[in-house]
Amino acid sequence: MEKTIVIATKNEGKLREFKEVFAKKGIDVKSLKDFPEHSEIAETGLTFEENARLKAEGYAEVTGLSVLADDSGLQIDALHGRPGIFSARYAGNHDDAANNAKVLMEMGGIPDEKRTANFHTTLVLRKPDGQELIGNGDVHGRILGVPRGNNGFGYDPLFYLPEKGKTFAELTSDEKNQVSHRGRAIEDLMERFDEFWK
Numbered sequence: 001m002e003k004t005i006v007i008a009t010k011n012e013g014k015l016r017e018f019k020e021v022f023a024k025k026g027i028d029v030k031s032l033k034d035f036p037e038h039s040e041i042a043e044t045g046l047t048f049e050e051n052a053r054l055k056a057e058g059y060a061e062v063t064g065l066s067v068l069a070d071d072s073g074l075q076i077d078a079l080h081g082r083p084g085i086f087s088a089r090y091a092g093n094h095d096d097a098a099n100n101a102k103v104l105m106e107m108g109g110i111p112d113e114k115r116t117a118n119f120h121t122t123l124v125l126r127k128p129d130g131q132e133l134i135g136n137g138d139v140h141g142r143i144l145g146v147p148r149g150n151n152g153f154g155y156d157p158l159f160y161l162p163e164k165g166k167t168f169a170e171l172t173s174d175e176k177n178q179v180s181h182r183g184r185a186i187e188d189l190m191e192r193f194d195e196f197w198k
């Protein structure tokens with residue numbers, strides 16, 4: 001039985017979260033750092049699933065191993081679901097501070113009760129033979145007017161979880177993994193993982 005999964009992301013924040021969760025499950029994970037040749041995959045899909053699949057396929061070619069790719073983003077109701085699949089390149093390309101500033105500017109003047117949003121993750125796990133396992137996860141919260149907290153990455157300082165009374169950036173990584181879109185997508189995938197992996 002093959003034992004290694006390559007986490008095919010260039011995002012250090014995602015990689016940290018995946019490593020924590022998979023280590024607890026006793027699964028050996030590698031990252032793109034273990035493979036010297038890996039140019040970035042263009043995310044030309046129209047959905048999270050299409051983009052995750054493009055990354056899984058692209059990096060499977062590079063590594064020849066089983067690959068897990070994540071496509072995720074923040075969907076803000078008042079912005080009609082934006083930034084959505086464009087979350088990483090909303091303002092600057094992979095510039096978290098610029099992306100957060102753009103969201104805050106666009107949300108200016110929108111009252112608390114209309115600041116609802118959700119984070120979404122779609123995971124595509126692809127075996128070398130092309131078989132796929134897909135997982136999805138969502139978490140609902142609100143967009144603050146002022147960033148709070150120093151943990152996490154991306155839009156975490158703006159994403160407030162009412163039931164915790166904290167933003168994602170104020171949670172420990174364990175706490176975040178228990179409730180986050182990514183944590184839930186991993187759980188969703190894991191429900192069917194054993195059957196897929198054997």
Ligand SMILES: O=c1nc[nH]c2c1ncn2[C@H]1C[C@H](O)[C@@H](COP(=O)(O)OP(=O)(O)OP(=O)(O)O)O1
Binds near residue numbers: 011072088089099153
């Ligand atoms: O838990 C999260 N907490 C805060 N922000 C998050 C989270 N999860 C996704 N995000 C944001 C970051 C990025 O702006 C976009 C994902 O874009 P996405 O293309 O999936 O990832 P990426 O380009 O950073 O790395 P890669 O494509 O190599 O996996 O959504």
Ligand SMILES: [Mg+2]
Binds near residue numbers: 043088
């Ligand atoms: Mg990306």
